[in-house]
Amino acid sequence: MSQGNLNPIADSFENRPSFYIGQHDSHRYDVLTDDQYTHVLTSGFQYVTAPITNRHFFQRVVSLYKNYLKEREQWVSERGLTPTQLANPSLPPPIIPTLTDEDTSLSPCSHIGSLIAYSSPWIDLCSPDPTIASISRQVFNIEVAYANFCGARTIMVPGPRQDGDSCGIVQYARAILEALQVAPRVNIVIHLPMYREPGLEEKAQTLSDIFNPQNGEKEDAKKSKEIDIFTVWDSWNTIRSVCNYNVRLFVALRIPRRVPEKTLQERWFSEPLHFLTIGKNTFQQNRAGHPALSRHHQDMINRYMRLKVTPWLILCDVGPSAEELASLPDSKDAEFPSLAEAAKATKGNRKPHQPSINAYAAYMRYLERQQPPYSNMETPALIQFQDWLQPPLQPLADNLESATYEVFEGDPVKYDQYEKAITEAMAEWKELKKPTSSATPSNPKSDELIVTVAGAGRGPLVTRVLRAAAKTNTRVQVWALEKNQDAYVYLLRKNKQDWNNQVTVVKTDMRGWEGPRLRDDPSALTKVDILVSELLGSFGDNELSPECLDGIQHHLARPHGISIPHSYTAHLSPISTPKLYADISGRVATGDVNAFMTPWVVRLFAIDYVAQHVPGHPRFQQAWEFVHPVGVSRIDDFADVHGKAARYATGGVGAMAGSAGSNDHNTRHCHLTFVCPTRGVIHGLAGFFESVLYASQTDTGKEPVEISILPDQIDRKSKDMISWFPIFFPLKTPLYFPQDSELEVSMWRQTDDSKVWYEWLVEVYAWVGPKTRMKVGSSELHSSHLRKRLSNN
Template sequence: MDTSLPMFYIGHHETTRALPVTDELVQHAQDCGYDMLTTPITNAHFHTRVLSLLSSYSQSLSESNLPLSPHPLPLIPALESVDTSLHPSETVSQLVTFTSSWIDLASPDPIIAHLSRQVLHLEIAYAAFCGVVTVVIPGPRLAAGTHGLSQYARAVKEALNVGSYLQLHIMMPMDNSTINGKGDNIGDLARFVSSEYATQDEQVTSPDPWASWEAWNTTRTICRYSSRLSICLELPRRLPSVALQCRWYSEPVRLLNIPASSFLVNSRGYPVLSKPHQQFILRIMRLKNSPWILLTDIGPLPGVNDPELVMDYPSGHLSPGTAADAQTPSSSMSPSPTPAEASRMTTNGKTSSKNDPTPHRSYLLYLQRNQPSKSRLEGFGGGFQDYLQSPLQPLTDNLESITYEVFEKDPVKYDWYESAITQALRDWESQNKSTSSEDGAVVVAVVGAGRGPLVTRALKASEAAGVPIQAFAIEKNPNAYVHLTRHNQGTWGGRVTVVKTDMRAWKGPSLSDGTFGKVDILVSELLGSFADNELSPECLDGVQHVLNPDHGISIPISYTAHMTPISTPRIYGDLIMRSGSADADTFDIPWVVMLQQFDFLSVDRETELNSKDTKITQMNLSSPLIPLVQTAWEFSHPIPATIMGQASLRRGGSAAGGGGGFTGGDGANEHNNRFCKLTFPIQARSVCHGLGGYFETVLYSGSEGPVELSTNPVTMDQKSEDMISWFPIFFPLKTPLQLPEESELDISMWRQTDDRKVWYEWLVESFVTLKGKRMCLGISELHSSKSNGCLM
């Protein structure tokens, strides 16, 4: 189990860095404890050249008195050495480079947009030449709404082709708070928009917090979910709604930008972050690919003007008093530091530098050292987060020992199975039920025994209940059979009858008179991530003939499949890459995956840390939203004898069974078909990439109450906390469905069979109600896993 906690990699960023970033400055930043340094790709000299070109071009246009169309657009000459201080070096890989912030790729003015695009591509090309890995691009200007988003996204898509190996990060504020204006720079190109286009550049009166996410969604969609395109997310002083935080969490955030203005000041004058900030940072740092952190405009590097100054830099071991949270209620937080806070920051910064010259960095390292420990599931699933796996086919494939071993490490499942068997045996005895054995022992058969963990638990349950059992282990895997027989000779002391056969072909326990008896308790662990996706219904139907028809017990006795719509850009991008190769049907496969970086689209309730006394625990890190998860269908065992009889008549095409069933089969398994149509309310604008699938099961319900297992995120902690045997299942959509706020999503899903295999079909539809009428906004194609169905 991976129990290591995430490391925080922290960089120093100045929006207007006074000194050129030399190798010596990079070394000094490392001496100060920073892992990286930022630098602009070009400098003020290049900026002046572009402004001069724009000025001369505008003048020539006005003097010619001709419209723009006959004139070729201005062309920026190639970069010169005086235009940049960046150069190939040994330290260039430790730099995070920034393209010019004074360009406007989304400008309605074609001249400004054209110049901005040239600047971007010149800088990208030069950064790639220098060996730069990481480039940050300013986000689109949203002062005029979404007018120029398409051309902004197109410019970014071109930039991905210009720098074929670069990782591009779009700088996006979490709440749209810093991309509405024209910027403070007097040389900002947005200030030179022609009056002809100025009316399209009016300030939006009420900024929309979701606008920045929507701009990002448009950009990455046009860029086809490129794996080289991600986000540099800027945290505001006051975080937006939990719903918007969760949306950003699901996106590919590779840099986390924390400006000085986002910090509060505690009673000792030390910079600290609010509880919601702490919660968001600690949560996003748990991702498989955790982002780097940039501390922005917190002041120059200490001792930068005195390189011979030797200082001691803290490593995050702060006293509780030093790191104590500020007592400022979140409801009274202003968008920027108050004058009193700013004064305390300045005053305390001067006096405390002797003790801690990098207080912001020290505080983040304090958060790193005080993270909640990993849950069992996090530790077990290390490396498997958002990793797509094909569902198992236990009927057609013989599993390897290592696969069984992984399942057997579950700390909860087998305890719960043992409890269920123990209760069943106690109830059996208290109710004076007759047994199916010749010596009065309760006959217990573990079907699909694998390497035998359930057999061991059945024997322990017998001892705990004080009820003797006659144990059978049924397993078709010839390799696992060898292991079971050796286990029986050693560990079980020959108390178990091991049978190598498909459970559906087993005739039951052999009796002394040469006939076959019945089983009193049938135990199985055939469930898959969606309950029935590994053919538990078909297997248990096939072995039901050995179960005592009067009072036989199946463990489990029932199970239900559950689902909810989710947004998961990371997995969708992975599927796009796979679909371009040999896996052409990649969007028609239900994938088993440990979902981590995703967002629930339909929720019941939000939770947020507002109280200064609220502790940040594993619970509120992993569950900031309570999703709406609905039941698709249910299976129960044993099924009624009438249904079994009808299936038997249909098998082989008996006239008494009907007209031959459906296409591709005789209908013997038709009773295991299912269909559901579910409606989910969508509270916030979003994009649906697919469906998250889960299950719940009742192993046994008797005099002591039900024994249940669950992977449903709403009930799993209540019913089977820390269970690790099953990851969720994911039903993808080939084309993501855009969903407006206050809309509804309908999900239709079928479980189909043709008597040779079982598969799923699914589609989703988006609806909105206008003037009392429910109108369809979009519908996905019908996805079908028939070609990859589970063989019977």
């Protein structure tokens, strides 16, 4: 019998995302009164939408436009002009006068923070009629300014009704950009359908529908065609691009009755979702006659609710109805009943009016409780790290603080895998009867393994080495190297208190270490049998593991010495991540001019992997690999051949101008092709790594001991490992690609012997024939060289 339910904490309501449920009535023209607002809240909702203006204002605008049309016709008639001359651009459009108290029932109030201001759905910012477009923009700006004055912090705006008119969409986007300037403290949320499912649009007629009825016939003709599920996203992409990815611009997504394919779901998942709106027609009736959502809807909502900032839910047109709200008794009249009325009420056992819980809201509460609990990878701390940019650590150049070490030590998975690798290496060393470096002419039978932990930090790997030795009954000499003076003090204390002085702690940069000394003859140097290090970064080599191990590997016993890790590979995938692009743009605006040239460490979450897995071109592709120990000339060998001075020569033998070439064997280059069947936009490259810590030398069929942060491999190789987040290589300008495109990614790991940096470039190719591709876009060549962040000094 499963014991999962025996853990009240793991199965508690608080261990799941919370639903914040609101109510919207598309036929509501006035803000709810206090009694009506209270009634809605007690029906199971937590907030409501509020129209900014009412029907009186609508009628006033319509009358103004009608009068304008009459005046224009009269003006044309008096001058004997032809219909083509009617479109004279110099004719002044009507000017909407300011609001009056009769035009709106919205006002500053104590619960204004619980109201979502809703812009009038009858305006048409996309109208091809310049007069209607002008009126709509004026109305929109008036409403936004007034809602901002009242204290509303969120304004929801109905999105464009159709997507094919690029001129109209750009016009709409321009109006949104202007509104963001009109109300500098307000979030603007564009209300869009997930795709153009029939019946999912706003029901209200626009000014264009009223004065140009033929527009509705054109829309009906378009609806009869096959639905392209990405057209709405195309419109949204235009809107947010015109608005420069403004951090106050969000999406309210109308959930359709029929859930679309995963590619579209993931595309919207990466966008700045503020609301998920669910209409009455999206629900189905279950066997008991109650509203319910399909399993596909449930899975999609559960997925979206895993975002760091969970979207709010809005139920549309599900009640309480306008009639029910209008029939509520006025609390002002019943606030102070007479004594006779109170006695009569008590005698009649009358109860005050209690609204029933709304069936749709009750179902959403049920759905909230049915969500999967948070996993081990969804602790509050890890959730806070979602999509949060961090510059990569530079442990070679900087001395880390104890708290930083402590965070890494909190990941048992990584150290369990290291311990497993060390244990297997020691066991097979015995099995293969390899010689040990502790053996001397005076003591040729010494079986002590000399194990060195390079970059010991606060000593977690040292502890694992001692554990592995105890498990395998192996005698060891352990050397712990650490250049951080403060961590060195910690290691000395730990050696006395925890390791029983079994470890030789040395304060040194591993590249300058003279090597281990024999126990029997401290004046004699020897070699290292097993070299253990944890110098890996999010991209494998970005914390200079190759360069560091180059400087110490000459101490490794040849040919039988073992390096743990044995190898590591870097991997790439192009991604769409509007949030990170907006974040980096903000950093540039505040003075970090090289923010787009920086590889950032980030726990990628609200992203879309735009490439699909196809034979020969997987979604995640290997960029390059490093293997240790290196079987090529090292720095010392280079100096022997060219002389020590050659290492610092300029304009010499190296691949880079001005480099001597001593580190050229650690340069890398890759050119990868990713296939994108659907159109989209990318904002950068996601980088990951995998590492083989140890591969069996006695059983080639045995699975190696590995760690991985690749999304499709981490659960198999190192489930729940949190020590490394992915790395993100941003693009300075978002790169759009059409349907059936191929993204060509070029990346370099460069060095001039004193620094290491990355360069990256993305090109877009579209197929225009069975065997012909055309280049349709390219990013600029990005380089982290300017940041000088990966110093090898």
